[in-house]
Amino acid sequence: MKENSCCDAGTGTCSSGIQIQPAFPKITEDEVCCGPPAGPPSSPFERPGYRICGFVDNFIELKSGRIPRVKSVLSISDLAGTVMTRIGINRNNYKVAPGLYGIGNPDPDSPVLVTANYKLSFDNVRKELKYTDAWLLVLDTRGINVWCAAGKGTFGTEEVVRSVKAAGLDTIVSHRNLILPQLGATGVSARQVKKECGFQVAWGPIRAADIEKFLNSGMKADQTMRRVTFTAMERLVLIPVEISISLKPMLWIVLVVFILSGIGPDFFSVKAAWTRSLMGVAALAGGVFAGAVLTPAFLPKIPGRAFSIKGAITGILTAAGILLWYRQDAGLLELSALLLFTMAVSSFLAMNFTGTTPFTSPTGVEKEMRRAIPVQIAAVVLAGFAWIGAGFSG
């Protein structure tokens, strides 16, 4: 109740000594001369050219400035944003402003948690901090998640140091500790951060869901908190993007399939192009399904260490279905072409999935690619010749 009266008054101080100001004032009923009552006045926190984000609850007034306090519950709009970004829409621009935020009722002794300004990362962290008072230092990772940004260097030593200084963190907290997600270690040297800004980096757990447990146990991480996983659910959420990035190349391939399908004794037959390209597109779709959906979904169950092999296997299985479907409509030459094409597409897309996994090394991927790509190219070229050949003989 004491907190509520602070908020209503707008000027009171609360138990932690920090002033709470609501982000938006209560709706008042101003009398007007005519028509319905005027709407509420704008929030005193709005600034020309800036809009207050929906995830901001209110503001913490400090001597050095105003720190937004963020909600620890995600809204429908946050969830919609998550879905969009997982499908691949607006994925490269899904960010929050970098800088210092607060969650709960942070004070000068509260821990400082560091994360990336990719909104999905930001949302994943704040939704796990329901019972925690902390400062949230968001780095400018250009809208990229923690681990990828760490690999690129944007979630890096320099950015940590820059952010700490820009936020004036040494005037806001009395301690000199930062808690970074473990996967940030790929880009951040804890020793170097201490040298350059005086703050000691502690490596927090890999998953945000473990942060509260980590803090409550006195900053102790058990082994599961320090190991990356790749569960079925973690693999499945990656599939929509794998498909969406294939869509544009697929359109071009469909065009090529159409042209190749029409080549025959009459130079180019639209009728042949139409009927035959349907089969080609089915093979393409089958290859995409095998490589971008089946392979990620069943990854650990598919034989073979190399992903190109796994993709070839799911490719054969899917091609078997396609061949069965078209066994009356296509000759042996065409069926062989469809098989090769499906397998090559599936193998290539599965190989591409290595970049989305947390356990493949770049050296291993390059080795795999040097072996697999020539085979994939050969398969597609052979399929192309067989397809054209069948246009003359079939």
Added chain:
Amino acid sequence: MKDFRYLEGVTTLDLKEEKCIGCGACETVCPHGVFKMENKKAVMVDKDGCMECGACALNCPASAIQVTPGVGCAAYIIQTWVKGKEAASCGGEKAACC
């Protein structure tokens, strides 16, 4: 990771035991449990589990660990073959992935 294994004998990870001062940073930051502290020295207990993320090398105060980290993204590797390392781009608005 125990359930997920990739190619063996490919990692560029290298630990110089004589330089190790036993601080344990590598054991803490490795997301795959490649290192374990034994008798105050780091030991690679699962070298093939290494994905070359580079966290260990970056955080080793004694520079006892070397690894060539990189992007394990097939599309990027193809670009470095075709365009050369400088011209290959990873990121920007047109990038398909990151």
